[in-house]
Amino acid sequence: MLFSQIIFKAVVRTFWIIIFNIFYYLYIIFHFLLTKYIIFLCLCILSLCFFYEPDAILINFILMDHVSLSNFKFRVPMTKEDFSSWLTGCMDADGHITRDGSILIDFNRKNSMLVNYLHMRLGVGEIISIETDRKLHIRLVIDDLEHVSIILDLINGQIRTERLHTDFTHLIRVNPIMSCKPLDTSLNFDNYWLSGFIDCDGSVQWFMSKFGEKLVCKPNFKITQASHPILNRIQSYFGVGGVYLNANHDREYRCYDYRISSVRDIHHIHNYLGKYPLLGFQLINYLFSLRNYEIVKSKAHFTPEGASELIENKSKTGNSLTLDTIKTLHPLIISSELYKVDPIIKVNDASKD
Structure with missing residues (x-):
């Protein structure tokens, strides 16, 4: 019992x-x-x-679940002027104008959402996959001369790299569709141009290593180019960082980096990209960079919790940034509202590229 x-x-x-x-x-x-x-x-x-914008509020709410940020507002360059600045930056970084009158813009395969957005905004073009140097890239091709001339008219006068400007002048010699305005050598980057440039050729990451029991953290912002004059002008604009020869790059193709690796100076990049947000996958790296900066600035990285969050953020960004993470977080994928804008070039379906 x-x-x-x-x-x-x-x-x-x-x-x-x-x-x-x-x-x-x-x-x-x-x-x-x-x-x-x-x-x-x-x-x-x-x-x-x-x-x-309610859509931006929704996006920030979703991002807030993954990155502990309280002060970020995503937006796309809606006006024609802003979009043309961003597009010129993309083309200055990884765009080409062929002598037969085609425009080619190459993107990292992680930037598929960016290619789709650009294709939608332009209203023309064909998206293809290509492999160069054993790496898979995505390319937007516009080969209709009438469409090409409209796009060139958008970027004419805003081109900042000698390479793209030379492409433009060569095309004009073969097809005198318009006069080519001079290369923009000004130090005024107060527009979306640099955002487009970083979207294609920039990198926003953090370097972390253990020094005994101490976690050493510093930013690693970088823009890589084959020519250094444009990097020198960017450095002059921000007034911080430096331009260096990229020793890790293939010696056959000499490249240069504009780098910022100081916690004290990285806020210049953060402030600029807060005003003119990135649109590609580097946006995710930027958001985590903002959070890392908040942790390090408050010296929270000396605490177990702060150090743990930094290490976790590192595991989600840079080379560790996966397509699944991008699909989960990126606003251009999260929100279809951002696509509701009239294309630059309006053509009938039958006449599209």
């Missing part, structure tokens, strides 16, 4: 422990979700009161 009572009490006790735990975890989940959605509701109300 005594044994059966003990068993009964144990069963009853276990039952109530299970019931308690169920309600406890339901409370935690409910509290977490309620807190999140109250924040989201407040943001939406603010968006209505202050005319913020």
Whole structure:
């Protein structure tokens, strides 16, 4: 009899422990979700009161789940002027104008969402996959001369690299479709040009290493180019960092890097990209870079929690940034609203490239 009572009490006790735990975890989940959605509701109300873009609010809410940021607002270059600046930056970085009148713009395979966005904004072109130097790239090809002339008219006068400007002048000699404006050698980068340039040829990462028990962290912002004059002008604009010969690059093709590797100076890049956001996969690296900067600036990286978050962020960015992470986080994938804009070139379906 005594044994059966003990068993009964144990069963009853276990039952109530299970019931308690169920309600406890339901409370935690409910509290977490309620807190999140109250924040989201407040943001939406603010968006209505202050005319913020609701779509940007939604994007930032989703990003907030993955990157602990409180002050970032994603947007795309909506005006024709902003878009043309960004497009020129892309073409200055990885674009080509062939003598037969075609435009080719190459992208890292992780930038598939960016190619789709550009294709949508232009309204013309063909997206193909190519392999160069044993690496897979995505290329946007526009080969209709009428469409090419419209795009060249957009970027004419904003080209900053001698390579692309030479391509332009060679085409004009063969097909005098317009006059070629001079190369832009100014130090005024207060537009989307540099954002497009970084989207194609830039890198926003952090270097981390253990020094005894101490975690050493520093930013590693870099833009790589075969020619250094444009990098010198970018360095003059920011007033920080330096231009160096890329010793790791293939010696047959000499390249140069503009680098910023100081915690004290990286805010110049952060501030610029906060005003003119990146559109490609480097945006994800930038967001984590912002968070890393917040941690290091507050000296939280000396705490176990801060160091752990930095290491976790490192595992999600740079070469470790996967296509799955990009698909989960990137605004151009998250939101179809960003695609609701009229294309630059309006043509009938039958006449598209």
